[in-house]
Amino acid sequence: SQKIEQNSEALNIQEGKTATLTCNYTNYSPAYLQWYRQDPGRGPVFLLLIRENEKEKRKERLKVTFDTTLKQSLFHITASQPADSATYLCALDIDYGGATNKLIFGTGTLLAVQP
Amino acid sequence: EAQVTQNPRYLITVTGKKLTVTCSQNMNHEYMSWYRQDPGLGLRQIYYSMNVEVTDKGDVPEGYKVSRKEKRNFPLILESPSPNQTSLYFCASSPSRDRDEQYFGPGTRLTVT
Numbered sequence: 001s002q003k004i005e006q007n008s009e010a011l012n013i014q015e016g017k018t019a020t021l022t023c024n025y026t027n028y029s030p031a032y033l034q035w036y037r038q039d040p041g042r043g044p045v046f047l048l049l050i051r052e053n054e055k056e057k058r059k060e061r062l063k064v065t066f067d068t069t070l071k072q073s074l075f076h077i078t079a080s081q082p083a084d085s086a087t088y089l090c091a092l093d094i095d096y097g098g099a100t101n102k103l104i105f106g107t108g109t110l111l112a113v114q115p
Numbered sequence: 116e117a118q119v120t121q122n123p124r125y126l127i128t129v130t131g132k133k134l135t136v137t138c139s140q141n142m143n144h145e146y147m148s149w150y151r152q153d154p155g156l157g158l159r160q161i162y163y164s165m166n167v168e169v170t171d172k173g174d175v176p177e178g179y180k181v182s183r184k185e186k187r188n189f190p191l192i193l194e195s196p197s198p199n200q201t202s203l204y205f206c207a208s209s210p211s212r213d214r215d216e217q218y219f220g221p222g223t224r225l226t227v228t
Contacts, residue, residue, distance in 0.1 A: 004157075034216065043119075043205050043219030044158070089158070101212060102173075105150075105158040 002027040002104075006090060010110040019080045021109045023073040023090030028104070032093035033066055033073050037086045038108065044089055048075075080113045087111070117142045119220035121206050127226045128196055136191045136223050138206030144218070146209045147189040148173065149181065151202040152222075158205065164189055165212050196227040 005024045013019050023033070031052050036044035050057045050066045050073070057064045063076040077084050087108040095101045119140045128134055140147065148163035150173075160173030164183040178200055180192040189208075193200060204223045209215035 008155075036217075041222065043207075043222050044217070045219070046216035049216060091158075102160065103217065107155060107157040 004028070004090065004092060004104060004106040006088075006106040007109045008107065010112055012112045012114060013080060015081060015113055015115050017080055019077040019084065019111055019113070021075040021088050021111065023075070023106055025071050025092055028071075028092050028094055029068075030092035031095050031101070033064075034091045034093065034103070035062075035064055035073075035075050036089040036091060036105075038089055039086050047088075077111075080111075082113045082115050085111055085113050117218070119206055119208055119218050121204075121220040121223050123223060124221060125224050127228065129228055130197055131195050134193050134196060134225075136193075136204060136206075136225070138189045138191065138220060139187050140189075140206075140208040140218070141187065142208060142210075142218065143186065144208035144210050145186070146212045146215070147183065148207050148217075149179070149189070149191045150205045150207065151175065152205060153202050161191070161204075196225075198227050201225060201227050 003026045034049045035047045038044040048064045050064045052068050061078045065074045087110045089108040090106045091103045122137045145166050149161040150158045152158050159175045161179050162173050162181040164170045167186050170181050183189055206220040207217040209217050
């Protein structure tokens, strides 16, 4: 069956360290992958998009990698801060052919950065 | 300010009482969609619309209706709500269907008793 897996357990790290979140998928062939941040009680906010032919994408303290062989994306936050504490969602953009594509979301990983 | 708005933000209702959750965006986006978010299941798409008068089912459309009469509005209608529709609902929009980032609304927490 098709599946997207993100760590269901919270990731606790110390301020200043690099946080690494994982998104694994099976039986999908996404053309694009997106990462979102979601704070409690609020809507997800877009962070980064990476294409299948890109290995890595950076934006300020954020870095995303996309390995289509391993079927995995890694999301890194360097020099993490308590304000980075949130749930992070990965979303696979699946091409259904023709004019149809769809975003499939993972369940998210809660990141807690301790001061 | 570019945004997606939803109303109401919180709603408690009873089984069978028709309700509408409104969604509006001010970014002239073509693509709009509705998601529900449940613990352990993540965000699941209910319906989407690629343009005015063009709507289609997502992954969990049963029990919901939508309409897109104007570009900016995309209401979600529950004709006869049931307790299994208790959830957190998000409306989202994007410039087009083509892999664009989604702009999400603030969410509507619905409880059906």
